[in-house]
Amino acid sequence: MRLKNTLTNIKEEFQPLGDRVGIYTCGMTVQTIPHIGHMKTFITADVLKRYLIFKGYQVTHVTNFTDIDDKIIIKAKESGEDWRALAQRNIDIFFKVSDHLNIMRADYYPRATQFIEEIISLIDRLIQRGFGYIVDGDVYFPVERFPKYGQLAKKELKELMPGARVAVDEKKRHPLDFALWKAAKEGEPWWYSPWGKGRPGWHIECSAMSMYLLGETFDIHTGAEDLIFPHHENEIAQSVSATGKNFVRFWIHNTWLSLSGEKMSKSTGHYLTAEEILQKYSPQAIRLFFLKSHYRMPQEYDEDRLKEAELAFDRVRAFLNRVEPIGEEVLRLTDFEAAMDDDLNTPKALGIIFELVREGYEKIDSSEAKKIAHSVRVLLEVLGFDLAPSISGREKALIEELIRLRSNLRREKRYDLADQIRSRLKELGVIVEDKREGSIWRVVR
């Protein structure tokens, strides 16, 4: 399997370091509820993880929450809510949305505030080794002391334009030095540290938590491309400086989701929440919308594309509804794996699944169709599509009773009533189709 590594900018053959594949996904700063753009990142990581598991790897997956930072403090102060309650509320919504989208739960969901001790000892280690300096209770990382600074983002220290958009803090020795620890101002939350009361800087938590849970060198770190600089660059600088070891072997970054041609961003308010999108579209359609485009290609949020995905997935679901899956063998598996092995080419993999579906329809009443149904099921599940029925047994029995009644009406040519039942069921999300051999039905949405 080859994965495009941001560090080297080429597709590299992936081999795990040890028995288990360690994956760290940069999670949310829980100052707001998740928007649809966030979900692209978590679905990308989900597909990578599911595919690795499918290939037989043991995976340890970590997704963090940044539950303390400037904006959380500001927001809490503005609303009068306790900052912990605010963070928890957003975390709760994240889980609700994430589960709804059938994103596999990570093995660990560490929070910055639960790792203060580890963070402090990591900062201490950095200071001991000369990679941290203290100014008025703040601790900064001196980027000039790390020769490879900029290697991930392919930036040269002297070519960067510090202060281009934000005033340079005169406390720092170099404008790009970043805070490992921030002294608490009046009224802010704080923890005790050797440098006084304060809180961790943004980047250090990810180094502390990932190394604690996955080891000082681990396999895969994922996130959206906007985190490459400075966040991931800083993670590397801190971690390597503290341990003297390589930090992450594969850096995987997905693109942003844009909205009306502009980046979707919570700081500008230019975004749509995940919850509102889930009101309008099925989790499967949303997943299909994302996977139809390669994770590293620019993608625009577009309602028409979502509607399209809904129709396309409905066709697949209707096939699986009609044909009982039978068999062991997964057809087209070699093609599917070749696509996925090539840096997770989900658009190509989906193309293979759609080809199978068409072939299945062609041979709808044959045993071949049953084998195809089994194959389609397996492959869709590798990609994380939830194919479980969305209705209860009682609902199913009721619907089938109505269909039976309607069939009798049709036999008696009482089409007015039969059509009424059909259109009423449609309003309720149950599609009825009359075939030569009888009526079939399925649930949409």
Next chain:
RNA sequence: GGCGGCAUAGCCAAGUGGUAAGGCGGCGGUCUGCAAAACCGCUAUACCCCGGUUCGAAUCCGGGUGCCGCCUCCA
């Protein structure tokens, strides 16, 4: 100023040297009480432009144009 990404049919989107996957839409047909679904056929002489390399290029090289992003917090 530096760095990176993208440009393929009506729309979305794979394809990185061998003659254009897939999805949605559209048109014609089969089937059908009607509807729907499904199936069949058609829907890019062609991949932003110009030049080059090659037997052969959407794919490689050079030069343009356009759009987006990063160098602030952001998934």
